Amino acid sequence: MKxxxxxxxxxxxxxxxxxxxxxxxxxxxxxxxxxxxxYFSGVMGGPDAVIGTAHHTCALWCSAGGIPVGLLAEDxxxxxxxxxxxxxxxxxxxxxxxxASHTIEADGLLYERDGLKYLVVExxxxxxxxxxxxxxxxGTVPPFAIPKAER
Amino acid sequence: MKQIIALLGxxxxxxxxxxxxxxxxxxxxxxxxxxxxAKFEATVVDILCELTGDCPxxxxxxxxxxxxxRSVDDVLVFPNKNSQAAFTGAAQxxxxxxxxxxxxxxxxxxxxYVGAKNVxxxxxxxxxxxxxxxxxxxxxxxxxxxHPEADGKGxxxxxxPRVLAEIAEEGYFGLGLExxxxxxxxxxx
Numbered sequence: 001m002k003x004x005x006x007x008x009x010x011x012x013x014x015x016x017x018x019x020x021x022x023x024x025x026x027x028x029x030x031x032x033x034x035x036x037x038x039y040f041s042g043v044m045g046g047p048d049a050v051i052g053t054a055h056h057t058c059a060l061w062c063s064a065g066g067i068p069v070g071l072l073a074e075d076x077x078x079x080x081x082x083x084x085x086x087x088x089x090x091x092x093x094x095x096x097x098x099x100a101s102h103t104i105e106a107d108g109l110l111y112e113r114d115g116l117k118y119l120v121v122e123x124x125x126x127x128x129x130x131x132x133x134x135x136x137x138x139g140t141v142p143p144f145a146i147p148k149a150e151r
Numbered sequence: 152m153k154q155i156i157a158l159l160g161x162x163x164x165x166x167x168x169x170x171x172x173x174x175x176x177x178x179x180x181x182x183x184x185x186x187x188x189a190k191f192e193a194t195v196v197d198i199l200c201e202l203t204g205d206c207p208x209x210x211x212x213x214x215x216x217x218x219x220x221r222s223v224d225d226v227l228v229f230p231n232k233n234s235q236a237a238f239t240g241a242a243q244x245x246x247x248x249x250x251x252x253x254x255x256x257x258x259x260x261x262x263x264y265v266g267a268k269n270v271x272x273x274x275x276x277x278x279x280x281x282x283x284x285x286x287x288x289x290x291x292x293x294x295x296x297x298h299p300e301a302d303g304k305g306x307x308x309x310x311x312p313r314v315l316a317e318i319a320e321e322g323y324f325g326l327g328l329e330x331x332x333x334x335x336x337x338x339x340x
Contacts, residue, residue: 021203024202037231040231041185041231041270041272042183042262053324053326056323057314057318057323060314060318061237061238061314065239065307067232068240077266080198082198082203088207088211090198090199090216091211091213091214091216091242102325116268118198120203130324140323150335
């Protein structure tokens with residue numbers, strides 16, 4: 001009886017224990033490399049204010065500070081970026097810093113868990129530089145992004 | 152046996168009930184729209200390793216994003232932020248506890264509008280075998296140790312060599328120095 005029960009529990013996915021590494025789903029996606037904390041938290045304003053040129057300096061700061069970068073796709077989906085080509089340095093790495101605020105076209109593997117989508121970028125097919133000219137509407141976000149002495 | 156099958160079928164089909172992790176939390180509010188205090192036990196994991204099986208030693212030595220697999224429900228929580236105010240993440244704070252069981256306290260963010268789910272701001276950490284809480288605010292100290300050449304006054308992000316190099320090359324708006332000056336003239340005239 002116990003054996004039957006164990007088989008049933010496992011079959012229904014109710015068993016606990018370490019999660020086995022999954023196979024990712026191959027996808028192609030286009031979007032902007034964003035800093036996920038400002039985007040998710042709203043600490044710097046709404047989602048339209050924390051993308052593109054207005055937020056570029058802040059995105060550099062966040063990326064250098066180890067805040068995870070995401071890829072904000074054209075449909076509004078945020079993919080948490082865990083690796084870009086050979087660079088798995090997702091906490092403050094040079095590759096992610098260099099791409100801050102850039103729109104890229106990426107091929108990679110998608111993993112999903114507990115409500116978040118994770119992306120392993122296997123190839124940056126194209127780097128389209130910065131596309132969102134958000135400074136037109138928002139100036140600089142945060143307002144102190146540019147030191148007073150340089151204005 | 153039919154009763155067991157029926158019971159397990161019901162369990163499998165039941166909706167997941169959101170749990171309240173605020174009990175006992177001493178997390179300080181950041182007045183964020185979707186924040187909830189959350190204190191829970193978890194295992195510290197390298198997220199890339201957890202999802203893909205790509206697992207270096209010591210969770211990548213601080214180069215990778217680290218996550219928290221919550222003990223009570225096996226949910227992977229993603230700490231995006233430590234407890235410091237200025238642009239600092241959480242991986243450095245969790246690294247000393249790689250693969251260990253800890254208790255954490257902080258703010259959980261869930262906001263369907265922007266797609267935030269199981270996103271976390273970590274404020275303090277406690278190894279399960281310890282009574283002492285550790286504040287999650289070590290990032291700037293580690294940065295200063297790694298960048299002695301950037302010693303000086305002002306916040307770290309004004310002195311970070313990589314950030315300064317990017318701004319020197321592409322400007323504050325990322326469009327190149329010429330456009331940068333034009334935009335500044337328009338914005339601050």
